[in-house]
Amino acid sequence: SQQGEEDPQALSIQEGENATMNCSYKTSINNLQWYRQNSGRGLVHLILIRSNEREKHSGRLRVTLDTSKKSSSLLITASRAADTASYFCATGPKTSYDKVIFGPGTSLSVIP
Amino acid sequence: EPEVTQTPSHQVTQMGQEVILRCVPISNHLYFYWYRQILGQKVEFLVSFYNNEISEKSEIFDDQFSVERPDGSNFTLKIRSTKLEDSAMYFCASGNRLAGNTIYFGEGSWLTVV
Numbered sequence: 401s402q403q404g405e406e407d408p409q410a411l412s413i414q415e416g417e418n419a420t421m422n423c424s425y426k427t428s429i430n431n432l433q434w435y436r437q438n439s440g441r442g443l444v445h446l447i448l449i450r451s452n453e454r455e456k457h458s459g460r461l462r463v464t465l466d467t468s469k470k471s472s473s474l475l476i477t478a479s480r481a482a483d484t485a486s487y488f489c490a491t492g493p494k495t496s497y498d499k500v501i502f503g504p505g506t507s508l509s510v511i512p
Numbered sequence: 513e514p515e516v517t518q519t520p521s522h523q524v525t526q527m528g529q530e531v532i533l534r535c536v537p538i539s540n541h542l543y544f545y546w547y548r549q550i551l552g553q554k555v556e557f558l559v560s561f562y563n564n565e566i567s568e569k570s571e572i573f574d575d576q577f578s579v580e581r582p583d584g585s586n587f588t589l590k591i592r593s594t595k596l597e598d599s600a601m602y603f604c605a606s607g608n609r610l611a612g613n614t615i616y617f618g619e620g621s622w623l624t625v626v
Contacts, residue, residue: 443555445615490555497543497560497607503554
């Protein structure tokens with residue numbers, strides 16, 4: 401299965417701290433995407449990283465990809481209360497019209 | 513920024529009734545998807561759609577489900593005879609390889625079957 405698996409399942413930190421979430425997957429990938437979901441809301445795309453990339457940044461977000469270990473990490477620096485959400489990694493797509501497959505997600509709570 | 517829009521945001525229906533969930537994908541996208549998320553669980557793939565036909569479907573997408581692109585803008589998911597276990601958030605998504613491999617999701621339609 402391509403399925404991503406995140407850890408930890410839940411993470412609670414103080415505002416201002418950094419949050420790191422990890423994702424592991426089982427088969428080779430072409431792309432890996434990270435999404436955020438606020439409670440009861442839609443999936444917001446954060447970053448896509450390709451298999452030939454090792455690191456990508458977007459604002460306070462830093463994503464790394466280690467294809468040899470089949471793992472990725474999402475780092476949120478200087479967290480804010482508004483970062484409280486669930487974060488999902490999703491592997492894919494492999495081809496133009498292929499799907500993405502989601503992991504179970506990490507629930508992040510940032511305490512003001 | 514262009515976005516995927518879904519209607520209704522919330523629907524309550526009686527078991528056995530038919531439901532149609534509607535989606536307007538991003539206008540220049542070519543690949544369309546439906547996913548669902550049962551409360552507290554992971555986001556599950558249902559079906560992908562390209563070039564006016566289903567590209568792939570999961571085991572969840574059985575005969576009670578169907579998808580349609582009735583015109584150039586809408587993409588619908590129909591559940592023929594709803595069951596209690598169909599209660600979930602349903603997400604529509606779209607993508608366009610020419611614009612990168614990002615798949616964009618809508619806000620979801622929350623379906624409650626009673």
